[in-house]
Amino acid sequence: MFNVDSKSPTPIYAQLDRSIRAAIATGQLEPGAQLPTVRQLAVDLAVNANTVARVYAQLERDGILETRRGVGTFVRESSSPPAALAHRERELRALIQHFVGDAALLGFTLAELITQLRNEEKK
Amino acid sequence: MFNVDSKSPTPIYAQLDRSIRAAIATGQLEPGAQLPTVRQLAVDLAVNANTVARVYAQLERDGILETRRGVGTFVRESSSPPAALAHRERELRALIQHFVGDAALLGFTLAELITQLRNEEKK
DNA sequence: CGTATTGTACTAGTGTTATAGTACAAGCAG
DNA sequence: CTGCTTGTACTATAACACTAGTACAATACG
Numbered sequence: 001m002f003n004v005d006s007k008s009p010t011p012i013y014a015q016l017d018r019s020i021r022a023a024i025a026t027g028q029l030e031p032g033a034q035l036p037t038v039r040q041l042a043v044d045l046a047v048n049a050n051t052v053a054r055v056y057a058q059l060e061r062d063g064i065l066e067t068r069r070g071v072g073t074f075v076r077e078s079s080s081p082p083a084a085l086a087h088r089e090r091e092l093r094a095l096i097q098h099f100v101g102d103a104a105l106l107g108f109t110l111a112e113l114i115t116q117l118r119n120e121e122k123k
Numbered sequence: 124m125f126n127v128d129s130k131s132p133t134p135i136y137a138q139l140d141r142s143i144r145a146a147i148a149t150g151q152l153e154p155g156a157q158l159p160t161v162r163q164l165a166v167d168l169a170v171n172a173n174t175v176a177r178v179y180a181q182l183e184r185d186g187i188l189e190t191r192r193g194v195g196t197f198v199r200e201s202s203s204p205p206a207a208l209a210h211r212e213r214e215l216r217a218l219i220q221h222f223v224g225d226a227a228l229l230g231f232t233l234a235e236l237i238t239q240l241r242n243e244e245k246k
Numbered sequence: 247c248g249t250a251t252t253g254t255a256c257t258a259g260t261g262t263t264a265t266a267g268t269a270c271a272a273g274c275a276g
Numbered sequence: 277c278t279g280c281t282t283g284t285a286c287t288a289t290a291a292c293a294c295t296a297g298t299a300c301a302a303t304a305c306g
Contacts, residue, residue: 053254
């Protein structure tokens with residue numbers, strides 16, 4: 001479900017954090033949906049349970065998730081990201097430039113990126 | 124010249140490695156060109172000299188750079204990377220997740236991203 | 247009630263990353 | 277040769293990431 005790579009130099013906790021945020025942003029995880037349990041996800045990803053627990057805890061602190069003991073962890077209903085910033089447009093442009101640049105280094109064309117993003121959308 | 128972020132969870136050495144490879148791939152650094160000295164780059168990036176030296180050493184081991192003591196570090200003439208693109212898919216996936224995650228933090232939906240990317244396409 | 251499941255907390259230990267400082271080796275220019 | 281610059285090597289230290297194991301707290305369910 002979530003994609004983490006233990007061989008990547010980027011720490012697992014950071015990858016998982018990003019992965020979960022992305023899943024929510026793309027609608028793969030809708031508000032109210034239950035996430036895998038800490039132990040289950042740890043097994044699935046071949047990762048330590050503490051690492052998963054810490055990511056869940058951090059995301060709860062950030063208001064993205066909601067955890068209920070003995071029940072599970074869920075996507076918050078009101079998990080609408082912080083209000084629009086003044087620099088929104090500029091930020092997005094910088095983000096896209098960075099993204100497209102990195103992708104180009106790997107030999108991916110813009111068209112490929114769009115195709116792949118559409119796939120994300122459908123999940 | 125190279126861009127590294129000490130606050131990123133991705134290790135500095137990995138960022139710098141990628142940054143240098145990218146500069147070469149995009150032609151910012153042509154074969155034969157001299158890179159900044161270990162000490163100079165360390166100062167510029169506000170990073171330890173050992174970290175820079177290790178990246179240079181690793182890139183030399185990989186046949187990307189060529190170092191000459193007392194002279195400097197240079198881009199190898201025959202630095203045509205065989206492009207171990209076995210990890211292409213994985214890289215793209217990680218890239219997209221990173222991208223979508225960052226965008227979500229700014230409050231952008233996937234649909235918006237696709238729209239914006241299409242604009243890039245027309246340029 | 248009792249039991250299983252869930253998240254949480256804590257300790258201890260290992261490996262990696264990065265820093266700081268020092269010293270050495272190799273090449274160049276005067 | 278002398279002096280400077282370059283890359284290289286080494287030790288020590290600190291912080292972080294991750295693992296392993298154990299124990300506890302809260303909830304659901306029969």
